[in-house]
């Protein structure tokens with residue numbers, strides 16, 4: 001067995017302090033194997049985005065460990081942390097949307113600029129990604145003028161330009177009509193199947209979740225279900241046994 005691409009061990013995350021402290025993650029543990037597609041599901045406020053942000057190294061846990069290919073990510077600081085994030089991850093997040101008045105190509109090449117890729121190479125890889133997403137003819141358009149589905153495809157193109165190992169998506173189809181959402185889903189699962197990119201998707205959408213290899217259900221900051229509904233050989237559920245979770249919600 002190869003070591004997991006991500007290993008999460010008793011991760012806790014609290015916001016605020018004293019009387020205002022809120023425990024958004026209360027001891028979450030699981031591993032993700034490279035190439036898996038994982039849905040993170042749960043009600044609004046259950047801690048999905050908090051978990052995603054800690055997995056993506058955008059925010060540090062209050063306690064617990066996140067290892068990336070066996071490396072404790074607490075040892076990654078400053079420039080090394082930024083480089084790791086930039087090279088290893090692609091982001092499909094609403095809050096990292098496109099810069100409205102920049103061109104589609106300029107938006108897509110941004111992660112390569114950050115990574116220090118040269119101008120000619122940026123353009124070559126940016127156009128290749130846009131072609132892959134069927135958006136090459138929109139390269140020079142301002143991002144603001146794209147339709148919702150085109151914007152989301154541009155976000156995916158941008159997530160791809162540094163050849164990420166993992167794509168993190170937070171409600172990737174949330175603002176799209178069902179046809180356009182299906183196209184965006186097909187693109188993400190195509191990248192998973194054909195390029196072996198690990199997908200980690202936060203979603204409310206049960207149909208999208210059902211396409212993933214694995215379901216992680218979060219309730220009140222605790223992992224209450226970890227299942228592989230499409231794999232007849234896998235054990236269906238391995239909810240934590242309250243070792244880390246609080247008994248009042250684990251029940």
Ligand SMILES: Nc1ncnc2c1ncn2[C@@H]1O[C@H](COP(=O)(O)OP(=O)(O)O)[C@@H](O)[C@H]1O
Nearest residue numbers: 015016022024043044045046047048049050051
């Ligand atoms: N920066 C923050 N400061 C204080 N509380 C926060 C902050 N971010 C999230 N929370 C709280 O943590 C809980 C989990 O939030 P979040 O992870 O965004 O949930 P989800 O994505 O499942 O809707 C919510 O109760 C939310 O209000």
Ligand SMILES: [Mg+2]
Nearest residue numbers: 045048049050
């Ligand atoms: Mg959220």
